[in-house]
Amino acid sequence: MLGNGVVGILAESVNKWERRAPLTPSHCARLLHGGTGVSRIIVQPSTKRIHHDALYEEVGAEISQDLSQCGLILGIKQPKLEMILPDRAYAFFSHTHKAQKENMPLLDKILAERASLYDYELIVGDSGKRLLAFGKFAGRAGMIDFLRGLGQRFLSLGYSTPFLSLGSSYMYPSLAAAKAAVISVGEEIATQGLPLGICPLVFVFTGSGNVCSGAQEIFKLLPHTFVNPSNLPDLHRMDTDHSRHASKRVFQVYGCVVTAQDMVEPKDATKVFSKADYYSHPEHYNPTFHEKIAPYASVIVNCMYWEQRFPQLLSYKQMQNLTSQGCPLVGIADITCDIGGSIEFVNRPTSIDSPFFRYDPITNSYHDDMEGNGVICLAVDILPTEFAKEASQHFGNILSQFVINLASSTDITMLPAHLRRACIVHRGVLTSFYDYIPRMRSSDSEEASENSTNSVSNKRKYNILVSLSGHLFDKFLINEALDIIEAAGGSFHLVNCHVGQSAEAESFSELEVGADEKAVLNQIIDSLTAIANPTENDRFLDQDSSKISLKLGKVEENGIEKEPDLKNKSAVLIIGAGRVCQPAAEMLSSFGKPSSSQWYKTLLEDDFECLTDVEVIVGSLYLKDAEQIVEGIPNVSGIQLDVMDLVSLYKYISQVEVVISLLPPSCHVIVANACIELKKHLVTASYVDSSLSMLDDKAKHAGITILGEMGLDPGIDHxxxxxxxxxxxxxxxxxxxxxxxxxxxxxxxxxxxxxxxxxxxxxxxxxxxxxxxxxxxxxxxxxxxxxxxxxxxxxxxxxxxxxxxxxxxxxxxxxxxxxxxxxxxxxxxxxxxxxxxxxxxx
Incomplete structure (x- = not known):
């Protein structure tokens, strides 16, 4: 049946609200009549699908419950097990590639029926971005639904607002109609205003992906002003003063987009926030969202990915403290539907027909109404289907291009790379990309044999806890990691696994890795470090998105834990934040300190004294430029530095061993004299002019090197x-x-x-x-x-x-x-x- 050119479309059966379709009638028409090789399309009848059966028939599709003649069968959500036919190819969101326990019966059924399975979530482009996703529609629908609930909540608190006229997203015939309704609400706010008692009305957005983009798209239809997180206290003070002396209405709402830097701070007060370091070592940071952001938020629109190793946005206790302090928080729109995740008290999903619950922090109780104390919470996990028509059109525009290949293919090797990578099972056999699944299932099984190499009870002589985070599953890096461990003769046990729920989300796995010899464990650590720091020849063009973060825990040898004492540190100061600064900082941060493999190899050999850790400081006349350069680079911090301020110049040069001057040539001599006096080495990319040449004897007498002409021209040409x-x-x-x-x-x-x-x-x-x-x-x-x-x-x-x-x-x-x-x-x-x-x- 595979590759016979006959396509089937499933009737969705998982959720009563699922009205989306993988292909609309217009897509079917183009496939059937556009010379694509698709000869027939058979659509299972459905009375709730957003497009009626008759519309499919009008374009030449057939309506039939029987899909046995179809070589390729498409759906949105996973079908019931009894609907899986032998020797067919299926495409839908299966949620099986991360070895999720609840979906393993579905995978076993597909394997048993010798079927093939393509997962939409795994169809990614060369940049590593998912090509088929509904994220923006989730953000749009979730924001509209919450604004409707906000109107109801304010009414129960004694305030009439324009939000009360809004309906839920599914109540509108189209996305355009829903947006028009929001615009109408915005016009009413702009002309009649909002009651002072609920102002300033501040919406705090977390996340930076498609979900957050969709939510902000709706928010921006209201009269609004975005404020920086640092200005939230001033905003509240200003509006409090206005409420005493100015008009009795407010004619706009406020938005605030927060990032990780606004949610945490380094435990070490001498350090500055580094995004890369935070993702690799979240344990080095304290949560601050509950202190710096939440006290000023009216609404938290949660669109970010979160995993357990990160600090929570709000815990039960933090929310209780905020409530006792008079926090203005009215509600949570958890569009990620991350149950028990970054917002601890959002501990249950809600439904489209009952999208809210009320949490009372004082009594730690949950309620299904809008009356009484507490905050309202939205956590619907199927939001995109509320805009079923537009979501289906968007999805089908992309999917229909893939159907042409999938419907006519009998040989998986002939498919484009992005479709090959999305094939979990081919003719009843797991493809090589996904052969880690049975290993993870075996490792995670409570019934693992004591003789299994993956059994917890069968520890090796040397064991280490390895934490991997990143796009582990959608880019097959978990497969590579497990191959490395087993190929070296080591063993692993899956201790913990949390999977991302969106295109932008990363996943996290903890593995206990064991070996009987130090050399074997060294080899495993070396190889894992290599995939955590990919070279230019890696599979994906977008290096950063395919890279994993690697964290190695304590080594346990015969039950004795060891950890190193990193005593020796060195530092480099780069002065100047022009375009050539960032590559220099990145290079120094990656080559300057020992790799994780070197670090743990030294640990196993009980030689802790030889390790060095290089820190990089970037100084610029403007602090903003320096901070922009260093963002996301580990072990690199930005400072404000004017080289004409000799006190500051000497202060920072005295803290480092090497200075790199990327300033205009006329400034080098100032820096060079300071380096000579403080006996610090200096490197520049500029030509060595007479002013620097005259310092040759002084530099030699100070025992330092002034190295000039170390750029491209001059430099590499030399x-x-x-x-x-x-x-x-x-x-x-x-x-x-x-x-x-x-x-x-x-x-x-x-x-x-x-x-x-x-x-x-x-x-x-x-x-x-x-x-x-x-x-x-x-x-x-x-x-x-x-x-x-x-x-x-x-x-x-x-x-x-x-x-x-x-x-x-x-x-x-x-x-x-x-x-x-x-x-x-x-x-x-x-x-x-x-x-x-x-x-x-x-």
Missing amino acids: MMAMKMINQAHERKGKIKSFTSYCGGLPSPEAANNPLAYKFSWNPAGAIRTGCNPATYKWSGETIHIDGDNLYDSATRLRLPELPAFALECLPNRDSLLYGDLYSITEASTIFRGTLRYEGMLI
């Missing part, structure tokens, strides 16, 4: 030149001619301005190079070019390997200096040139 020259001299050769061409040419399609150039450094500095005089030697003749005539001296250059490139070359400063520096005084030609595209304006 090293490449010296490598070739040294090789020639070692073979007793002589250099007759030396020419070096360098330059930061943009890719041709990006050379789209009159200069045909893109500045990666100070534009003024780049232009000033065109005023520098130049001297070089060509065929024994010394040639000097005045700065005013430099551009006129440009000569055409063509590369045989790249004949289409129209380049020209300018002589670069004094090339004769390099005759001595490179030890090539015998050369009759010594020329260093800068390349640019021919015809540039300057």
Whole structure:
């Protein structure tokens, strides 16, 4: 049956509110009549589907309960087990690829029937982003539903508001109609205002993905102002003052988007928040949301991913304390429906027809009405179906492109990569991507044999707790991790597993890894560290999203726990926050400290003293620039630093071992003098001018190195030149001619301005190079070019390997200096040139 070109569409049976369809009638029409290879489409009858059966018949689809003639069968949610037919291909949201216990009977049924299974959640593009998702529709529907409930709640508290006229999302015939209703509410707020007793009405949004985007899309239809989290206290003070002296109505609502940085702070007061460090080591941070954000929030719209290793947004106790302090919080819209998750007291899901419950923190009790004390909570797990028509259209627009391949394919190897990766089972056999599932099921089984290598009771001599987080399942990194452990001869036991519930969400797994030899455990740790720090050749183009975070716990040897004492620390100060700063900071943070594998290898060998931990400080005249550069880079912090403020300059240089100056060349001498006095090394990318050269003796006397010309040009060209020259001299050769061409040419399609150039450094500095005089030697003749005539001296250059490139070359400063520096005084030609595209304006 596989690949016979006949497609079936299931009648949804899991939830009475599920009215979505994987393909709409219009999609069916294009598939049937567009020469796609789809010969028939058979639709199971449904009286609740958003599109009536007759509409499918009108475009040529057949209505039948019997899908036995279909090679490919599509649904939204998983079908009942008795609906799985043998030797067919199925596509739906199966929730099986993470070995979720509740869905293993479905997987077993598919395996037993020799069927194939494609999971929509696993269809991802090269960037690692899911291609089929309903996130924005969840955010839109959830926000509208909550605004309706907010109106009802305010009424029970004695306030009439425009929100009371809103209906639930499913009550509108279309998304456009629902938005029009919200706009109408917004117009009423703008003209009639809101009662002062409920103002300022502040909506706090958590998360940054499609769900949050959809929720904010609805919110922005109201008259609104977004405020920074740090301004929330001032907003409340301002509105309190206005309530005493100004009008009796407020004509807008307020929004505030919070990120992880607003929810936690480092336990170590000397540290600054690092997103990467927080995701890797959340235990190093204390929760602050309940202190800095929640006291000023009227509504919390929760759209973020959360897992148990992270601090909660609000716990039972925190909510009780906030209530006793008079917190204005009215309700929680938990659109993620993360039950018992980041908001602890949201401990039950709600339904579309009964979307709210009321939690009373004082009595720690739950109620189904809107009356009385406490906060109202929305936690509906099937929100996108409230906009079934638009959600189905959006989904089918993408899915229909995949159906063409799936309906006609009999050989999985012939499918595009994104569809191959989405195939969990093919003809009754788990595909190689998902062969970790039985291993995880076995590890998680309470009935694991004592003789099993994965049994808790059968510990190895050396054991370590390994925590992995990231896109473990949708990018198959868990499979890679388990392969590494078993291939090395180690064992594992699944201690804990929490799976992400959205396209942006990451997952978290804790594994107890064991080995009988230190060398084996070392090898496992080395290999796990390698996949946590992928190279340029990794599978996915989006390196950051395919990367995992790795945390290694204490090593236990024969029941004795060991942990290291990291005593030795070193630091680097980078001054200047231009475009070249961030790559330098990232490189230093990744290469400067020992890898996790080195760290634990040393731990096993009981040698703790040799470890070093490098910290990077980025200083800029403007603190905002420094903070923007360092965001998300571990072990890197940003500070405000003016090099003309010598007190601050000396203070920060004294705290580090090496200074990297990325400032304009005229500033280097100030930094260099400070480094000499404090005996700290200095590195710059700029040419070594006379002011720096004069400091040579002082630097040597201080025992430090001032290393200049360590960029691309000059820098990398120096090293490449010296490598070739040294090789020639070692073979007793002589250099007759030396020419070096360098330059930061943009890719041709990006050379789209009159200069045909893109500045990666100070534009003024780049232009000033065109005023520098130049001297070089060509065929024994010394040639000097005045700065005013430099551009006129440009000569055409063509590369045989790249004949289409129209380049020209300018002589670069004094090339004769390099005759001595490179030890090539015998050369009759010594020329260093800068390349640019021919015809540039300057």
